[in-house]
Amino acid sequence: MVEYLPPALDTVFQALTDATRRAMLRSLAEGDRNIGELAAPFAMSLAAASKHVKVLERAGLVRRLVKGRTHVCRLEPAPLAAADEWLRFYEHFWNRKLDALDALLKADDGAPTEGKPR
Amino acid sequence: MVEYLPPALDTVFQALTDATRRAMLRSLAEGDRNIGELAAPFAMSLAAASKHVKVLERAGLVRRLVKGRTHVCRLEPAPLAAADEWLRFYEHFWNRKLDALDALLKADDGAPTEGKPR
């Protein structure tokens, strides 16, 4: 059987909606952390933190290595790359828009798309 | 004057979790659309689509220009840039990880982590 099917974008973005989970990822970017360490900065029960980690895991953003009685979590950046890829589809858009925005706001129809380089 | 207070990252990612809304953004990338046009590809009521658009609006991803009885929606890419910026913090990570991934996959659960430097 296929162990890892591609973590859907839905799941990844959903995991990123929560500030607590985003902070956990930031922490994991600095090194492996067990559940207690991930939970420490937040005013919430360990059970709640455990759930958050599970969400990150489901999104493929975290891999868990059970080591004795502690579960050490490791950042798994691939799904972030996938999310980024999705976003970059719009990259040329937000670049182009930096000055085109003014034009659009002034003349709401027939938007001329030419503009000066920023 | 404060034109727009920063649309929180929470709100932006949350808006992106839904595939319907992501598809709407893709459609908007090709040009302005009114609500009916945005709703058309999906098997859902207009009221539901209207809610989706409202979510996109709340995230600052869409601007609505009421023109007569139709509401024409326009893509507003700035919050996407913000989300991308957040993600790119991890960019060096997913680049560096391309080959380290194999090592991680091999040293799965029961495996000792002593084999590699940490």
Add this chain to the structure above:
DNA sequence: GCATCATTTAACCGAACGGTTGACATTCAT
């Protein structure tokens, strides 16, 4: 004026979210 088109609003529904508490399983240290 009147019907129609485009859209929102309100009320409702079941499922998912984010949190809690309390009980349980395992591992580690003594």
Add this chain to the structure above:
DNA sequence: ATGAATGTCAACCGTTCGGTTAAATGATGC
């Protein structure tokens, strides 16, 4: 063997989510 440490699981709770239907609003066209 006992007990503390590390986490999970199950049950529960209030809120949000994504959808529905039905009614209301507002602009258009005849």
